[in-house]
Amino acid sequence: MTIRELEKVSDFEWVYSKRGSMNSDIRFFCSKEILESMDQAVLDQAVNVSHLPGVVGDVVVLPDAHWGYGFPIGSVAAFDEDEGVVTVGGVGFDINCGVRTLRTNLVYHKLSEKDIEKLAQRLFENIPAGLGKEGKIKLSRKELNKVMLEGARWCLENGFATEEDIEFTEERGRVGGAVPDYVSEEAIEREEGQIGTLGSGNHYLEVQVVEEIYNGDIAQVYGLFEGQLVITIHCGSRGFGHQINTDFLKIFRTAVEKYKIPIKEKELLCAPIKSKEGEMYLGAVRCAINYAFANRQVITHLVRETVKKIFRNVEVSLLYDVAHNTVKEEVHVVNGKKRKVFVHRKGSTRGFGPGKEGIPKKYLEVGQPVIVGGSMGTASYILAGTDLAMEKTFGSTIHGAGRTLSRNQAKKNFPYEKVVKQLEMKGIKLMSASKQGVAEEAPQAYKDIDEVVKSIAKSGISTKVAKLRPIISIKG
DNA sequence: ATGTGC
Numbered sequence: 001m002t003i004r005e006l007e008k009v010s011d012f013e014w015v016y017s018k019r020g021s022m023n024s025d026i027r028f029f030c031s032k033e034i035l036e037s038m039d040q041a042v043l044d045q046a047v048n049v050s051h052l053p054g055v056v057g058d059v060v061v062l063p064d065a066h067w068g069y070g071f072p073i074g075s076v077a078a079f080d081e082d083e084g085v086v087t088v089g090g091v092g093f094d095i096n097c098g099v100r101t102l103r104t105n106l107v108y109h110k111l112s113e114k115d116i117e118k119l120a121q122r123l124f125e126n127i128p129a130g131l132g133k134e135g136k137i138k139l140s141r142k143e144l145n146k147v148m149l150e151g152a153r154w155c156l157e158n159g160f161a162t163e164e165d166i167e168f169t170e171e172r173g174r175v176g177g178a179v180p181d182y183v184s185e186e187a188i189e190r191e192e193g194q195i196g197t198l199g200s201g202n203h204y205l206e207v208q209v210v211e212e213i214y215n216g217d218i219a220q221v222y223g224l225f226e227g228q229l230v231i232t233i234h235c236g237s238r239g240f241g242h243q244i245n246t247d248f249l250k251i252f253r254t255a256v257e258k259y260k261i262p263i264k265e266k267e268l269l270c271a272p273i274k275s276k277e278g279e280m281y282l283g284a285v286r287c288a289i290n291y292a293f294a295n296r297q298v299i300t301h302l303v304r305e306t307v308k309k310i311f312r313n314v315e316v317s318l319l320y321d322v323a324h325n326t327v328k329e330e331v332h333v334v335n336g337k338k339r340k341v342f343v344h345r346k347g348s349t350r351g352f353g354p355g356k357e358g359i360p361k362k363y364l365e366v367g368q369p370v371i372v373g374g375s376m377g378t379a380s381y382i383l384a385g386t387d388l389a390m391e392k393t394f395g396s397t398i399h400g401a402g403r404t405l406s407r408n409q410a411k412k413n414f415p416y417e418k419v420v421k422q423l424e425m426k427g428i429k430l431m432s433a434s435k436q437g438v439a440e441e442a443p444q445a446y447k448d449i450d451e452v453v454k455s456i457a458k459s460g461i462s463t464k465v466a467k468l469r470p471i472i473s474i475k476g
Numbered sequence: 477a478t479g480t481g482c
Contacts, residue, residue, distance in 0.1 A: 094477040201477050242478045
């Protein structure tokens with residue numbers, strides 16, 4: 001497929017119809033400019049995905065899409081429960097990588113430079129960040145089992161969560177069907193001490209200011225106002241989820257031969273949903289999904305403790321927690337009929353519209369909050385899910401800006417000192433565990449988040465609610 | 477993303 005072969009549906013929607021041995025159409029939601037700048041690898045990967053057995057509806061490519069392992073990061077594919085497959089490439093290596101935003105009742109302009117300095121320092125001290133970094137909590141085997149089964153709800157019994165935190169987490173912080181028996185010993189060993197830690201790569205903790213409100217009515221429902229200080233956490237299932245995916249790539253290598261699944265490239269190793277191997281992956285992946293919900297919840301507890309020690313009468317409540325690397329069993333209307341499908345969201349956020357089951361009651365009328373994490377030092381956005389997303393993208397939307405340069409290219413072009421200086425000029429305090437990590441995450445290595453958000457808003461897949469500007473950025 | 481590469 002080349003960009004020229006795409007058919008224009010509207011200024012922000014393009015389709016490549018099913019042909020040859022493809023099993024579905026491919027639908028892009030973005031401006032012409034973003035489409036034209038898209039890597040050819042994204043188009044090739046989308047075509048490969050559309051060849052997988054049992055694809056339902058369209059393969060969806062979002063404006064933040066970029067080259068990933070097997071699937072583009074920033075894509076969605078749903079599969080039939082009988083004919084379809086589950087894949088590692090469709091989930092992403094960091095299972096349930098996701099974001100949550102915490103509201104505070106602090107107003108930025110009322111804080112002193114000293115307050116901000118102290119906040120940055122204490123958050124950096126109290127929230128472990130960096131590759132292989134361990135936290136303070138060591139889970140016993142029995143407790144880890146509970147985390148795998150109960151997710152963020154495990155935190156309730158241990159004083160790391162409030163009932164409200166659970167209510168405002170996707171899936172209420174726990175998906176069903178987790179089977180700890182399908183998780184390897186190696187994954188369990190790698191978990192040791194990692195709960196409550198940020199990790200590295202694009203993971204971060206940011207203190208941000210609500211800079212602009214685009215939709216006052218929805219912002220009010222979400223409890224957001226201009227000048228408000230908010231805190232956003234971006235991380236996933238750490239070495240635990242990573243090991244589970246590594247284990248299943250090996251298992252799927254034999255599965256594709258055993259079940260004679262024609263895959264276009266080895267990065268799309270998979271197994272039928274209705275097979276022992278598929279059932280095992282789903283059981284294990286759900287353990288990692290639950291682990292990541294608990295991880296973000298423990299970090300929330302650490303953030304809350306830290307902030308409460310610095311400011312008097314401060315309140316820290318959860319706006320919402322969203323996952324953007326998952327495979328989930330959901331009910332969607334496809335060609336006018338309700339049906340169960342397995343939705344792979346790879347670098348894509350669930351963004352359910354108004355009235356859809358699964359959204360907290362408080363947000364039911366306006367659609368769920370979607371948190372779009374900017375790259376380091378750039379704006380983040382709060383969006384709301386729409387009815388159109390339910391119709392066209394299995395209730396899915398963007399997750400971030402999307403890379404334009406590989407980690408290696410970024411390292412060569414944007415050394416640490418340059419990046420820190422650049423952020424300083426913008427008034428952002430950067431606290432980092434690794435210089436190399438900072439170079440890899442240079443803002444110039446990413447697409448323009450404002451343009452990506454504009455594309456998704458104009459296409460009607462999500463509604464713009466608020467823009468967040470970072471003031472403190474803590475990196476792994 | 478991750479005990480740097482499935």
